[in-house]
Amino acid sequence: QSVxxxxxxxxxxxxxxxxxxxxxxxxxxxxxxxSWYQQFPGTAPRLLIYENNKRPSGIPDRFSxxxxxxxxxxxxxxxxxxxxxxxxxxxxxxSVSWVxxxxxxxxxx
Amino acid sequence: xxxxxxxxxxxxxxxRSLRLSCTTSxxxxxxxxxxxxxxxxxxxxxxxxxxxxxxxxxxxxxxxxVRGRFVISRDDxxxxxxxxxxxxxxxxxxxxxxxxxxxxxxxxxDFWGQGTLVTVSS
Numbered sequence: 001q002s003v004x005x006x007x008x009x010x011x012x013x014x015x016x017x018x019x020x021x022x023x024x025x026x027x028x029x030x031x032x033x034x035s036w037y038q039q040f041p042g043t044a045p046r047l048l049i050y051e052n053n054k055r056p057s058g059i060p061d062r063f064s065x066x067x068x069x070x071x072x073x074x075x076x077x078x079x080x081x082x083x084x085x086x087x088x089x090x091x092x093x094x095s096v097s098w099v100x101x102x103x104x105x106x107x108x109x
Numbered sequence: 110x111x112x113x114x115x116x117x118x119x120x121x122x123x124x125r126s127l128r129l130s131c132t133t134s135x136x137x138x139x140x141x142x143x144x145x146x147x148x149x150x151x152x153x154x155x156x157x158x159x160x161x162x163x164x165x166x167x168x169x170x171x172x173x174x175v176r177g178r179f180v181i182s183r184d185d186x187x188x189x190x191x192x193x194x195x196x197x198x199x200x201x202x203x204x205x206x207x208x209x210x211x212x213x214x215x216x217x218x219d220f221w222g223q224g225t226l227v228t229v230s231s
Contacts, residue, residue, distance in 0.1 A: 002153065017208075032185070032216070033214075033216040033217070035217035039154075043152060044221040044222060044224055045206070045208075045221050046221065047217060047218060047219045047220075048218065050211060050217035050219070051216055051217065056219060065152065082125065084142075086153075088154050089205055090156075090217070092215055092216065096147075096170055097156065097170070097172055098144070098159070098215070099156070100153060100154045100155065100156065103115075103153040103154070
């Protein structure tokens, strides 16, 4: 049972938009930054979004993040088959720990 | 170019100890905190712990699941972070990843290694 709650899976057609939610509480998302990570099977995670809505160099602007209260969302527009991956949200928790969501598997139909 | 490379994973019996290394290059290692994570087969990401840099006393924090058994250390002269794993359990079986902590603060992890597999047998 993860501290942050994500849907196990989402799907959409190529070219469409998908939203992945991440729900937490006041001890984590409510007072701390959220980051998002993309992971393809058998590879290392990659930072996608940091500090709620910032993109590292090299991440396309099709990926965007936002936060409101104790929840965060990752939006992916103009879906491509190459976006099929697992996506994880993460945040610092005031219990002195870093917490992840359980991960969301994105399928591009 | 920032590079992060883990090593040291192997098949090992429960109860024994193992040390993983995280060798880095391409950035000023001493300026950054470093984190360790793991991913059990077919499962999600789990934070193991991290170690701050010298400016913050090289203080380390750990997940409850490993606290008291695992120790993170660093050697700034070699740009290497270590994960000493003691009294290993079968549930410690996972791919272990190392990552640089983005600055400022402990808000995200920006460069990850490819991981090293630790398999703990009973």
